Amino acid sequence: MLHLKIDQEKCVTCGECISDCPVMVLKFGGDGYPMVRKGKEVTCLQCQHCLAICPTGALSICGKDPDQSLPLDNLPDEGQMERLIKGRRSVRRYKPEPVDAAVISKLMAVISNAPTGKNNLQMMYTVVEDAAVMDKVREATYGALRKAVDSDSVPPGLELFKQFVELWENKRVDVLFRGAPHLLVASSPNGGPSPEADCIIGLSYFELLARSMGLGTLWDGLAKWAMTLVCPELLRKMGVPDDHTIGYMMIFGKPAMKYHRTVQRDGMAVINRVEL
Numbered sequence: 001m002l003h004l005k006i007d008q009e010k011c012v013t014c015g016e017c018i019s020d021c022p023v024m025v026l027k028f029g030g031d032g033y034p035m036v037r038k039g040k041e042v043t044c045l046q047c048q049h050c051l052a053i054c055p056t057g058a059l060s061i062c063g064k065d066p067d068q069s070l071p072l073d074n075l076p077d078e079g080q081m082e083r084l085i086k087g088r089r090s091v092r093r094y095k096p097e098p099v100d101a102a103v104i105s106k107l108m109a110v111i112s113n114a115p116t117g118k119n120n121l122q123m124m125y126t127v128v129e130d131a132a133v134m135d136k137v138r139e140a141t142y143g144a145l146r147k148a149v150d151s152d153s154v155p156p157g158l159e160l161f162k163q164f165v166e167l168w169e170n171k172r173v174d175v176l177f178r179g180a181p182h183l184l185v186a187s188s189p190n191g192g193p194s195p196e197a198d199c200i201i202g203l204s205y206f207e208l209l210a211r212s213m214g215l216g217t218l219w220d221g222l223a224k225w226a227m228t229l230v231c232p233e234l235l236r237k238m239g240v241p242d243d244h245t246i247g248y249m250m251i252f253g254k255p256a257m258k259y260h261r262t263v264q265r266d267g268m269a270v271i272n273r274v275e276l
C-alpha cells in the first residue's frame, strides 16, 4: 500500500507531484486533489519524488511525513563543492584510534541515500567498526597471502603480494590496509541491473562525506584483490553474502596528517563534445 495522503488544507493543486512521477501513478481525482490511478499502486517506484517536489509539504506517501525531510534551501555552494572534490586525497596514514560509532552510523545513514540502478535495491555496506576486529582482518589476510605464497598459488598478476607479506612480517609495514582502523566493503545483490556501479557510487559519496567530517579514506584495490581472490572465506565470515557482487573496498579513519591545499592536476579528463 502506498498510503498516499494529501493534506487538503496545504495542497495548492499545482499538479507538480503528478507531472514529476516517472511512472505516471498519480492523477487529479474528482475532488480536484492528487490521487493514485486505479491499478497503478504496483507500478510505484517508491522514489518519493511526489513528496520531495510538493511546494507546501502537503503530500505524504509510504507513511513518510514531509516535515521529517531536510529542507533544500541551504545546499553547499559551487565553491564549497569544488574544494571538497579537489581537496579529497588518498589517505595512507591513520591514527590508531577508532572513529566514533555514532559518526560511522551517521555516515552509513547518509550514504544509504546514494542512488542505485534499481529503486529500493538492498545494497550492503559491511563495515569493520572495531579496530581490534580490523587487526584480525589484517592478520587473517596476510596469513592467507603467506599460505598462497608458500603453496605457489598466488593468483596470476598478484606476484607483488609476496613483497607485501614480507613487509608486513618483517617490518609491520601494512601496504594492504595502511594501518587503518576501519574497512568498508560495498556489495550489491547479483542480478540487480548495476551492482558494480551501485557500490562505486555509494563509496564515492562516502569518501566525500567522510572528508567533510575530517576523516580520511582510501579506495583499496589491493585489499579487494587480496580478499576476494586469496581469502574469500574471510569475507564470508565477515558476513558478505555469496550472492553479492563486491563492488569495491575502502579503508577509513582519522588521518594522521593534514593536507593544506589541493594538488594541481595537469590537464583535464578528455571531454568529447558531440556534434552530429
Ligand SMILES: Cc1cc2nc3c(=O)[nH]c(=O)nc-3n(C[C@H](O)[C@H](O)[C@H](O)COP(=O)(O)O)c2cc1C
Binding pocket: 088, 089, 090, 091, 092, 218, 219, 220, 221, 222, 223
Ligand atoms: C579504484 C581505485 C583503487 C585504488 N586502489 C589503491 C590501493 O589499493 N592502494 C593505494 O595506495 N591507493 C589506491 N588508490 C589510490 C590512487 O592510487 C590515488 O587515487 C592516486 O594515487 C591519486 O592520489 P589522490 O587520490 O590523493 O588524488 C586507488 C584509487 C582508486 C580510484
